[in-house]
Amino acid sequence: MKLAGTVTLPAPPSEVWSLLTDAPRLSRLLPGCEQLEPDGPDRYKAAVKFGIAAISGKYAGTLEFAEKKPPHSLILKLDGKGLPGFVKGEGRIELTPKGDTTEIAYTGEAHVGGLIASVGQRMLDAAARKIVQQFFDSAKAELESTKGAAAEPNSPVKAHRKGN
Numbered sequence: 001m002k003l004a005g006t007v008t009l010p011a012p013p014s015e016v017w018s019l020l021t022d023a024p025r026l027s028r029l030l031p032g033c034e035q036l037e038p039d040g041p042d043r044y045k046a047a048v049k050f051g052i053a054a055i056s057g058k059y060a061g062t063l064e065f066a067e068k069k070p071p072h073s074l075i076l077k078l079d080g081k082g083l084p085g086f087v088k089g090e091g092r093i094e095l096t097p098k099g100d101t102t103e104i105a106y107t108g109e110a111h112v113g114g115l116i117a118s119v120g121q122r123m124l125d126a127a128a129r130k131i132v133q134q135f136f137d138s139a140k141a142e143l144e145s146t147k148g149a150a151a152e153p154n155s156p157v158k159a160h161r162k163g164n
Contacts, residue, residue, distance in 0.1 A: 001124050003091070004107045007136045011143040013095040016102045017071030019139060020093065029138040031131050036063065048080065052127045053119050057084040071095055076108075085114020106132075 009016050019025055023044055027036035035047035042065040049058050061080030068074045073094045080087050091108025112124060 001112065001121065001128060002107075002109050003128055003132060005132070006103055006105045008098065009102050009104060009136070009140055009143055010100070010147065011102060012100065013071040013097050013102045015143065015146075016095055016104070016139075019142060021065060021068070021070075021074070025142065029135055029142060031134045031138075034058070042066070042068065046078070046080065050084075050131075052116060052123055055084050055116055055119060057082045059084075059087065061087075078110075083115075085112060085116035087112045087116070104136075 011019075019029075023036050023038065027033045030036070030048070032049045033046065034049055035045065037045050039045045039062065044063045045060070046063045047058060047060050050056065059080035059082035061078060064077040066075040066077055073092065076091045076093065078087065078089050087110055089108055089110030091106060094105045096103045096105070110128065117124070
């Protein structure tokens with residue numbers, strides 16, 4: 001299964017790079033991610049819950065950053081196994097400044113096997129595109145919320161209480 005596309009995020013490459021390579025922030029963006037813990041330099045143990053059609057389950061594996069060229073490009077390598085099968089993949093991400101935003105071009109290839117592979121290529125492709133879209137939607141929301149908080153550092157916060 002192959003994936004490729006582009007997406008624009010509302011921050012300069014340095015901020016996008018920081019988001020993509022910070023494990024605690026990254027774990028909040030990855031759909032189904034239940035754990036992402038350091039396991040050596042640029043390597044993380046991951047636990048992800050994932051499902052397609054009637055086949056769902058948990059996967060345990062690793063996520064690794066390779067060939068890092070901050071804040072321009074990196075390669076992500078993933079390897080996971082679970083009761084529904086296995087997934088092994090590699091993707092390249094390139095960041096290009098576009099004014100106050102960053103264009104991300106991504107390409108990747110994943111191999112799946114076991115029960116999860118039985119759902120068929122079309123369903124796997126659709127599910128993979130949906131996961132990528134959810135990830136980038138979450139990244140965009142995270143960057144916009146960070147930008148909004150930075151734009152108004154001294155804004156008063158009003159608490160609303162019921163009954164008083």
